[in-house]
Amino acid sequence: MIVNPISYPGNKNKLLSQIIPELPNNCSQIVEIFCGSGVVSINSNIDNILLNDISIHAIDLLNYFYTTSFENIISQIENIIFEYKLTYTYKEGKANYIELKHEGLSNYNREGYQKLKNDYNKQNDINKLIVLLIYGFNHYIRFNNDNQFNVPVGKVDLSSSIYKNLKLFVNHIKSKNISFSNKDFREQSLYQDKKAIYYFDPPYLITNAPYNSNWNIDDEKDLLNLLDDLNDKGIKFALSNVILSNGKENTLLKEWSKKYTTLILKRQYRNANYQKKNITDTIEVLIKNY
Ligand SMILES: C[S@@+](CC[C@H](N)C(=O)[O-])C[C@H]1O[C@@H](n2cnc3c(N)ncnc32)[C@H](O)[C@@H]1O
Structure with a gap:
């Protein structure tokens, strides 16, 4: 897998081998709404990509x-x-x-x-x-x-x-056909392609990373409603998130996810203690509607 050298916290580097095989092949493009370092789209088998993030710095770098x-x-x-x-x-x-x-x-x-x-x-x-x-x-x-x-x-x-x-x-990013966009995830113009796969990796409501601090329960509800709307329109989506972190549970997400397919992902840690802690404290998931 190819990782962005600017691998800021929250990136999906260690989960790529579990996420990529779950993306559908027969779609017109992948639209990554919270792209950060962009590693999910860039490692996918899909050539047409739209990378969006509210951070202009993330988009400028890519x-x-x-x-x-x-x-x-x-x-x-x-x-x-x-x-x-x-x-x-x-x-x-x-x-x-x-x-x-x-x-x-x-x-x-x-x-x-x-x-x-x-x-x-x-x-x-x-x-x-x-x-x-x-x-x-x-x-x-x-x-x-x-x-x-x-x-x-x-x-x-x-x-x-x-x-x-x-x-x-x-070198690898140049082999893809990429458009860039710098919008809030609620912007409807992002969702015009009904044949695309939409991948979401938002800040997590229940973790304490500094880049998550502006994400609140209203954002979470807006996102879950937006995903339901996509589903109603027959549009495919996949959502990365955590259901449990350091003993905190995202009950809203857990209940909502029952409508869809939830895969539990396993992080690979070199250190055995991390592995043990991870199993008991954190449940990372990929929720998809296809
Ligand atoms: C968990 S990170 C994504 C990490 C990415 N998947 C990776 O592997 O590098 C969440 C991203 O969401 C972006 N973000 C936060 N609020 C947003 C919003 N309202 N609309 C769009 N993007 C937002 C942040 O700038 C951040 O890059």
């Missing part, structure tokens, strides 16, 4: 990867890494750096990253944003109310795995 060559992107990113004196372990290796536990490379990059963040918040250059996301804490994409990027430095840099993912993603 559009940039779609329209710009890897060579062009990497040379601009490298210029920024050198200008701001950030570490670059893909090229330099790790031998030069002492990584303290829990801190990784953050001490080496803190000063340059802060300067880069200040400059990005004045100029909004997309290559600077890519570097901030690669070097930022947990790769969060987060802006404050004044639209200022406000994530602190993270532990990692442009490593060989991120370099490899960037190259694969930027």
